[in-house]
Amino acid sequence: HPQFCDFVMKWEAFKTENEYLDFTDMLSVSLRDFEAAPGDPSVLFLDESQDLAPLELALARKWAKSMDRLVVAGDDDQALYAFKGADPQTIFAEPPRSETVLSQSYRVPRAVHALANSWIKQLSWRVEKEYLPRDADGFVTPMWSADFGNPRIAIAKTKELIAEDKTVMFLATCSYMLRGTIA
Numbered sequence: 548h549p550q551f552c553d554f555v556m557k558w559e560a561f562k563t564e565n566e567y568l569d570f571t572d573m574l575s576v577s578l579r580d581f582e583a584a585p586g587d588p589s590v591l592f593l594d595e596s597q598d599l600a601p602l603e604l605a606l607a608r609k610w611a612k613s614m615d616r617l618v619v620a621g622d623d624d625q626a627l628y629a630f631k632g633a634d635p636q637t638i639f640a641e642p643p644r645s646e647t648v649l650s651q652s653y654r655v656p657r658a659v660h661a662l663a664n665s666w667i668k669q670l671s672w673r674v675e676k677e678y679l680p681r682d683a684d685g686f687v688t689p690m691w692s693a694d695f696g697n698p699r700i701a702i703a704k705t706k707e708l709i710a711e712d713k714t715v716m717f718l719a720t721c722s723y724m725l726r727g728t729i730a
Contacts, residue, residue, distance in 0.1 A: 571602065574602045574603060574606055575602065577606055578602065578605055578606045578609060581610075582609075582610075582613060583610060583613040583614075584610040584613075584614075587613070588614060589614050589615040589616070590614060590615060590616045590617075590618065591607060591610060591611050591614050591616070591617050591618070592618045592620070593607055593617070593618065593619045593620065593621070594620045594621070595620070595621055595625075596619045596620060596621035596638045597621040597622060597623050597625060597626040597633065597635035597638060597639075598621075598626060598627055598628040598633045599633055599637075599638070600628070600631045600632040600633050601632050601634075601637070602632075604637060604638070619638060619643070621635065621638055621639070623635035623636075623638075623639050623672075623673050623674050624667050624670075624673060624676075624678075635673075636672055639674050648676050648677065650676065650677040650678055650679055651679050651681075652678065652679060652680055652681050653681050654681060655680050655681060655685075656680055656681055656683040656684060656685025656686075657680045657681075657683065657684050657685060658684060658685040658686045658687050659680070659685050659687055660678075660679075660680035660685075661680075662687050664678070688704060690704065695719065695723070695724035695725065695726070695727055695728070696727060697727070698727045698728040701717070701728060702728065
């Protein structure tokens, strides 16, 4: 796309002119120039590894070669950063030397669990795993007529539930979608 190419050229020129590095540059320089992580640690923990972009993963794998242990934690069902190139298959496709699955939720009640499971099973690729709900029924109230720009319907329903001594959780894909509800 021409506008994107124009932006990239201007961004690269700006960085060069001002001797700045962005996050991707820091990763690239580290991958190229540093055989080990700063401080020469013996263990590397990768949390939320399903969201690592290929460059981040390449750097972690390179640095892990000089360490005693690499611990990888992640959940392919919670992959959020495909837009930046993250692909949980790159982490979870190789069988681990040892694996611990945290199979019990202490937050998600049965009704929410059932809806989430029916949705996540539609993915074309995922690692099947046991994941149990907490010991509470809970309920799901879809509010298709509410939206983040006009949260009045959701707020009215929330007030009803609070009056019944219920707890309420709002789930949105981005924090900006909750600004009106919070306000």
